[in-house]
Amino acid sequence: MALPVPAAESSRPECAIEDPITFREVDLPDGKVTLDSAVTLRCDFAVEVAGWIRDDLAALAQKENTKLTKLSGVGGHACRNRNGAANAPISEHASGNALDLFGLAFENGRNVALAGKEPELRPLRQAIQRSVCGRFTTVLGPGADASHKDHLHMDLRERTRGFRMCQWAVE
Numbered sequence: 661m662a663l664p665v666p667a668a669e670s671s672r673p674e675c676a677i678e679d680p681i682t683f684r685e686v687d688l689p690d691g692k693v694t695l696d697s698a699v700t701l702r703c704d705f706a707v708e709v710a711g712w713i714r715d716d717l718a719a720l721a722q723k724e725n726t727k728l729t730k731l732s733g734v735g736g737h738a739c740r741n742r743n744g745a746a747n748a749p750i751s752e753h754a755s756g757n758a759l760d761l762f763g764l765a766f767e768n769g770r771n772v773a774l775a776g777k778e779p780e781l782r783p784l785r786q787a788i789q790r791s792v793c794g795r796f797t798t799v800l801g802p803g804a805d806a807s808h809k810d811h812l813h814m815d816l817r818e819r820t821r822g823f824r825m826c827q828w829a830v831e
């Protein structure tokens with residue numbers, strides 16, 4: 661199932677995805693993680709996202725004696741400028757090179773929003789932050805700017821001298 665990209669917009673050359681893949685599930689060795697909506701990503705970025713979910717997030721769930729079952733508020737390909745601003749540079753979302761995520765759900769019934777201040781969830785959010793910033797070159801979340809106060813954005817944008825941006829203030 662592909663994301664509904666308006667035809668006029670998807671024909672903009674800067675919004676073409678090289679080697680696109682659309683998926684709604686990631687297989688785990690002992691189950692699967694379901695995304696609340698299908699995402700379309702560039703294939704090599706999708707491989708990194710799937711690895712993060714399968715290897716890092718699933719391991720964090722295991723430490724909490726549960727399993728990761730769902731990802732919510734998932735967004736992938738979108739033909740737009742950064743933060744939807746008219747004069748901003750084109751977003752990494754336009755090339756299928758970025759993912760947005762609001763929250764995780766676990767088999768034990770726990771739902772964890774990535775934005776939040778519950779002290780008991782701080783260690784888990786910090787562990788997620790370490791893993792996401794280890795894999796992706798751009799991570800923007802709560803504390804980065806107004807556009808990311810309620811969710812996490814990750815992409816693999818390449819910058820000079822390998823500079824990485826990890827802006828998520830876990831409170």
Ligand SMILES: [Zn+2]
Nearest residue numbers: 758759760813
């Ligand atoms: Zn984003």
